Amino acid sequence: MTKMRTQASYRTGLLVCLVLLMVGGLQGRVTAPERLEAPVEKPFTLTCSVSRDRGESLKLVHWLDVQNQTLLSYQPGVKDSVSGQQHVELATSPKDTSAITIRRVGFRDEGCYTCIFDLHPSGPKQGQTCLTVTAQVTVDSNKTAVSGKKASLSCSYGLPEKVQQVTWRHMPPQGDSAEVASYAKRSDPMIEPPYQGRVWLSASLSDSQLIIQPVAIQDEGCYTCMYATYPEGLKSSTVCLATYVLPKPQVSYKTTSPGVIEANCTAVSRPPVEIVWNVERDNRTVGPPVTTQLPQADGTTLVISTLTVQSGLLKDVSVKCLVHHKGLESPIAVSMNTKIGTALTILISVTTVAALLVMSLCFCLWKCFLRKEDETRPGGEAGLLRVNRTELLPASSSSSSSSLGPKGRSSDTPL
Numbered sequence: 001m002t003k004m005r006t007q008a009s010y011r012t013g014l015l016v017c018l019v020l021l022m023v024g025g026l027q028g029r030v031t032a033p034e035r036l037e038a039p040v041e042k043p044f045t046l047t048c049s050v051s052r053d054r055g056e057s058l059k060l061v062h063w064l065d066v067q068n069q070t071l072l073s074y075q076p077g078v079k080d081s082v083s084g085q086q087h088v089e090l091a092t093s094p095k096d097t098s099a100i101t102i103r104r105v106g107f108r109d110e111g112c113y114t115c116i117f118d119l120h121p122s123g124p125k126q127g128q129t130c131l132t133v134t135a136q137v138t139v140d141s142n143k144t145a146v147s148g149k150k151a152s153l154s155c156s157y158g159l160p161e162k163v164q165q166v167t168w169r170h171m172p173p174q175g176d177s178a179e180v181a182s183y184a185k186r187s188d189p190m191i192e193p194p195y196q197g198r199v200w201l202s203a204s205l206s207d208s209q210l211i212i213q214p215v216a217i218q219d220e221g222c223y224t225c226m227y228a229t230y231p232e233g234l235k236s237s238t239v240c241l242a243t244y245v246l247p248k249p250q251v252s253y254k255t256t257s258p259g260v261i262e263a264n265c266t267a268v269s270r271p272p273v274e275i276v277w278n279v280e281r282d283n284r285t286v287g288p289p290v291t292t293q294l295p296q297a298d299g300t301t302l303v304i305s306t307l308t309v310q311s312g313l314l315k316d317v318s319v320k321c322l323v324h325h326k327g328l329e330s331p332i333a334v335s336m337n338t339k340i341g342t343a344l345t346i347l348i349s350v351t352t353v354a355a356l357l358v359m360s361l362c363f364c365l366w367k368c369f370l371r372k373e374d375e376t377r378p379g380g381e382a383g384l385l386r387v388n389r390t391e392l393l394p395a396s397s398s399s400s401s402s403s404l405g406p407k408g409r410s411s412d413t414p415l
Contacts, residue, residue, distance in 0.1 A: 030117060030127030038105045040135045040158040048115035048127050049097040060118035061098045063088075066111025072100050105133055107161045135159040137227055137237040144242045146327055147270070150213040153239055155225035160206035162229040168201065168210050172221040180223070181210060217243050217270060217299040244327035245270035245300050251321050251336040255311065263336055265305045265321035268296065273325045275305035278333070280318035 030050045038044035052058065058076050063084070065071040072084030082090050093099035098117070102109055112130040119125055135158035145151035157163060165184040171177040181201040183189045189201040195212075202209040205227075212219055220243040226236040247267035256262045267273045277289050287308055294302040305321070313319065314336070323332040 030115065030125045032115060032127040032129040035130045035132065037132045037134050038102070038109070040105055040107070040133050042105055043101055043103055044105050044109075044131075045091050045099050045101045046113055046115075046129055046131070047093065047097060047099045048117075048129065050117040050119070050125055050127075052096060052119060053122065056119045056122055058096065058117060059120050062116040062118065062124075063098070063100055064114040064116070066109070066113065068114070071113065107133055107159055109133060133159065134232070135235070137225060137235045139225060139237045139239040142240045142242070144244055144327070145212075145215040145219075147217055147243055147245045148214045150211065151215045151219070151241060151243075153210045153212075153223050153225075153241065154207065155237055155239070156207045157227045157229075157235060158206070159229070160204075162232065163205040163227050164230055165228040166205060166208045167226045167228070168208070169224045169226065170219075170221055171224065172218070177224075183208070215241075215243055217245065219243055243270065244325075246327050247273045247323050247325050247332065249273075249275075249321060249323040249332055249334050251334045253314075253336055256308070259311050261309055261311045261314065263307045263309060263319070263321075265307075265323070265334065265336075266302065267323050268300050268302050269325055269327075270300045271326060272301040273303050273323050275303060276322045276324065276331075277305070277307050278318075278320040278322050279309075279313070280320075 030048055032046075032048040036044075036046070046063075050058070060073065060075055062073045063071040065085070070084065072082065072088050072090060074083070074090060075081040087103050088100050089103065091099040091101045098115055110131055110133040112128055114126055114128050116124050116126040137155055137157050139155040140153070143151060143153060153168075163185070165182060167182040168180045169177050170180050178194070179192055180195050181189060181191045181199060183201055183203055183205070185205060189203055191199050191201065198213055200211045200213075208225060210223065210225075220241060222238050222240040224236055224238045226234055229235055245268070247269035249265060249267040251263065251265050253261050253263040265275050265277070267275065272293055275289070275291060289305050289307040292304045292306075294304070296302055309319065319336050321334045321336065323334070325331075
């Protein structure tokens with residue numbers, strides 16, 4: 001029994017000694033996270049803490065950057081003692097802990113930082129923490145593009161210094177994915193043969209832009225932007241593209257029975273349109289419209305909406321086909337009234353009559369001008385008549401004078 005008590009006391013003594021050794025080992029030791037990850041373009045805080053022995057005082061804290069240059073130093077409790085580089089600042093921290101904040105993390109901030117606590121009288125104690133700068137691939141929101149127009153897809157990565165190559169891949173709604181284009185460091189952008197002539201890729205390892213022009217229906221799907229980085233590996237993100245074919249609606253109608261007309265509104269588009277009939281004031285329709293959708297081989301859809309109305313309705317009120325589509329800001333309205341045709345006919349008739357009247361007036365004015373010009377011309381018929389009359393008058397006077405004697409008597413009268 002006494003032997004057992006002696007062994008227990010011995011074990012307790014060993015345990016107490018071990019605890020005292022551990023506590024003594026912790027005193028005067030600097031602790032800091034071994035490795036941290038900081039997102040690029042964001043502020044980030046580094047911390048170190050020290051455990052002091054009894055009677056020790058902290059005189060100075062010193063931080064070294066990745067190149068062992070002074071990053072920041074200060075005397076604890078002295079406000080005006082802080083000095084260091086402009087892109088860092090001293091952060092609030094508890095006692096025996098030092099914290100500094102990098103205002104905006106960049107690629108140059110990656111590496112190991114050293115924190116040094118100058119203790120009195122034991123001397124400086126230091127610790128180290130290593131920082132890895134990370135980034136995520138960001139893309140725009142999903143895009144829509146009209147067939148035949150231009151589509152632009154963009155993605156970015158905040159650490160181009162780590163990028164070896166950028167690659168774009170296309171995943172169609174049905175089928176396998178295919179590489180579209182790529183750009184590697186110290187080379188030109190490469191476009192895969194099926195896309196050459198209508199796809200362009202920017203020569204950038206940070207902000208990558210893929211342009212498709214003209215967009216085709218087969219370009220619809222999701223595009224993955226992949227950054228091959230070192231040493232982290234592959235980073236990627238995906239953006240999806242929807243292609244629209246805008247509608248060009250047409251309206252036609254025919255008489256199916258006496259007093260009844262069947263009107264058809266048709267439109268080919270992608271995605272399918274929604275057709276609504278708008279009848280002004282009243283609704284003298286025979287029944288509700290019937291809509292039919294017919295998928296086409298090129299990926300579009302033909303939508304036919306049929307409305308049966310009374311024939312007299314077209315002469316009295318406005319009947320319109322309204323076509324709604326996701327690619328349109330407002331619906332397209334197509335009227336099927338015969339009143340429009342009648343008004344157009346009247347307009348053409350009035351215009352024709354007015355043109356004929358103007359032409360007739362011009363012709364009359366032209367004839368009057370020619371007649372006036374002939375009358376005033378010296379060599380004209382009226383001028384010749386006046387000249388002949390003046391030439392005849394002197395001859396008659398001479399003849400009369402020669403036949404009269406002195407005092408007007410005739411030469412045949414005897415004196």
